[in-house]
Amino acid sequence: MIYETIVGTLSKEGRVNFAPFGIKKNKKFIYISPYIPSKTLNNLDQTKCASINYLDDSSFFVKCIIGNKKFTKKRCLKIKCFFLKNALSHDEIVVESVKKNKIRPVFKCRIVSQQNHKRFQGFNRANGAIIEACILASRVRITKKEIIFKNLNNLSESVLKTAGVSEKKSWDLIRNYIFDATKQK
Ligand SMILES: Cc1cc2nc3c(=O)[nH]c(=O)nc-3n(C[C@H](O)[C@H](O)[C@H](O)COP(=O)(O)O)c2cc1C
DSSP: OOEEEEEEEEOTTSOEEEEEEEEEEOSSEEEEOOOSSOHHHHHHHHHOEEEEEEOSOTHHHHHHHHTOOOOOEEEOSSSSSEEETTOSEEEEEEEEEEEOOSSOOEEEEEEEEEEEOSOOOOOOHHHHHHHHHHHHHHTTTTSOHHHHHHHHHHHHHHHHHHOOHHHHHHHHHHHHHHHHHHHTO
16 A cells, blocks of 8 residues: 655755655555655665655645745654654654665665654545645656646546635645646647
């Protein structure tokens, strides 16, 4: 199973970076597979640790993709890194080994701390649809225009039926980002 999360990492210069990643996990380990190139990959190589942030608010995924990453963060307890203040929960991990690959290496990371912060309020279909739209946005350069718009159109129904004010705003932001990005194709 793949869990959609926001991964927080630190560069060797001490600059924090948050980015969406689908992770795999078991009780002891988390596996992150970043395509080359990526800041997260460089940071995992350099500083060997990360926070894995679990959220029910898709606006964080949208803000990462559109490049508006000024998130309120807190210092991790067991590693030299930061987690998102709004995370429902987060894991702190250290890189144990890397399975090298020219396209997509896999970082095997040991979980050294797990913390819960807020109550999960239940699923919302609009949030799920917005995360799907973020994935479309992150693949906009490698996907055919017709497929992007067909998928976006299918997702819009859940948003129209179930979104609150914040989700409507996120939906507009990610839609506009996709429209702008496809204009350049
Ligand atoms: C929900 C979601 C899951 C993603 N999962 C991955 C992943 O597993 N591997 C990957 O390379 N990119 C993944 N991406 C795309 C990255 O988030 C994107 O390439 C991002 O720009 C990487 O940021 P960074 O350069 O700051 O690390 C995902 C995007 C979304 C929206």
